[in-house]
Amino acid sequence: MSPDPRPSNPQPTPAVLILGGTTEGYALAEALAERADLRVVSSLAGRTDQPRLPPGEHRIGGFGGVPGLIxxxxxxxxxxxxxxxxxxxxxxxxxxxxxxxxxGLPLLRLERPAWQPQPGDDWWQVDDWPGAVAALRHSGARRVLLAVGRQELAPFADLDAIHFLIRAVSPPRPLPAFQDARLLLARGPFSLGDERALLRDERIDTLVCKNSGGEATAAKLAAARELGVRVIMRRRPQRPPSPRATDVSAALAWLDNCL
Ligand SMILES: NC(=O)c1ccc[n+]([C@@H]2O[C@H](COP(=O)([O-])OP(=O)(O)OC[C@H]3O[C@@H](n4cnc5c(N)ncnc54)[C@H](OP(=O)(O)O)[C@@H]3O)[C@@H](O)[C@H]2O)c1
Structure with missing residues (x-):
């Protein structure tokens, strides 16, 4: 009888959890899809009704805080x-x-770089939405493109001297009681030409947004620069200190190093 070539006590396949739902999360899952030597599980928060599903295993919904995640x-x-x-x-x-x-598990933060102000920009950087509301009051803004996410509109609803153009991917539920607002449902990516036309046609004087970074929604900043539109930009929140990668190839290198 020939000997069994399989090891008697095979090592389990290393497994990685991707906290995903973002462009970077999908791109990483796709880059790892062909790796037979790795088990890949993507986790989605479950905020979207019919989310795009990544390759590999996936799970949907919160873990139940730190104890649930552990x-x-x-x-x-x-x-x-x-x-x-x-x-x-x-x-x-x-x-x-x-x-x-x-x-005692290794953790990597994969995060696209933040947008940086360019010459010609008129950015007012704030740490939170109350800071953005104060900046709007102080600036004398009259016609504002509000691109902050449909669940973060409420802090702006009391600004009744301002006309808001609210851009969101899907309808806010509920839409806070703005005095003067119009809802524009649209999903990026947005081109520079379209953003320029929107700001000009709507006579926007101020754009309010988060520093999400990435290409898909960056054109509004270039259009604002061209047209002299002020930008109230919310800075990113603090993150725990951990190793960081700004693109998928750096994340793959980190993974190969730590598993
Ligand atoms: N905030 C934004 O501007 C924004 C924009 C675009 C996309 N998103 C995506 O939408 C999701 C929710 O955003 P958020 O701002 O509400 O997040 P958050 O404030 O960081 O998280 C709130 C809770 O949602 C659950 N959660 C978040 N991401 C998860 C994931 N990938 N898998 C499983 N559970 C997750 C966790 O619940 P438990 O405590 O129960 O584990 C977490 O404590 C995130 O995955 C994020 O990438 C957010």
Whole structure:
């Protein structure tokens, strides 16, 4: 009888959890899709009704805070975590840092670079929405493009001397009671030509947005620069200190190094 070539006690396949739902999260799952030597699980928050599903395994919905995440990582025998959530989804990042520290697991933050002001820009950078509201009052803004996400409109609804053009991917539920607002449903990417036309046709004097970074929604900043439109830009929230990658290839290198 020939000997069995399989090892008697095979090592389990290393497993990585991607906290995803972002362009970077999908791109990483796609880059890892062909890796037979790795188990890849993507986690989506479950905020979207029919989310795009990444290749590999996936799960949907919150974990139940740090204890729930610790329990999940342990029972699913995960060996590493890559936090690829949106730059403004910081609660998940802090939970991931606490859970990985408790279990001694390696954690990488994969995050697209922030936008930086260019010569000619008129950026007013703020740390939160109350800061943006104060900046709007102080600036004398009259016609504002509000591109802050449909769930973050309420802080602006009391500004009744301003006409708001609210741009969102899907309808706010509910839409706060603005005195003077129009809803524009649109999904990026947006071209420079379209952004220029929108700002000009709507006679926008101020744009309010988050520093999400990335290409898909950056054209509004170039259009604002060209037309002299003021930008009230919310800075990114603080993240826990952890290794960082700004693109998928750096994340792949980190993963190969730590597993
Ligand atoms: N905030 C934004 O501007 C923005 C923009 C575009 C996309 N997103 C995406 O939308 C999701 C939610 O954003 P958020 O600002 O509400 O996040 P958050 O404030 O950081 O997270 C709130 C809670 O949602 C759950 N959660 C978040 N991301 C998750 C994931 N990938 N998998 C499983 N559970 C997740 C966690 O619940 P438990 O505590 O129960 O585990 C977390 O504590 C994120 O995945 C983010 O990437 C956010």
């Amino acid at each position: 329990d999940y990582l342990r029972t699913q025998r995960l060996d590493a975590v890559i936090d690829a959530t949106h730059p403004f989804a910081s609660a998940m990042g802090w939970n991931a840092a606490a859970a990985c520290e408790a279990l």
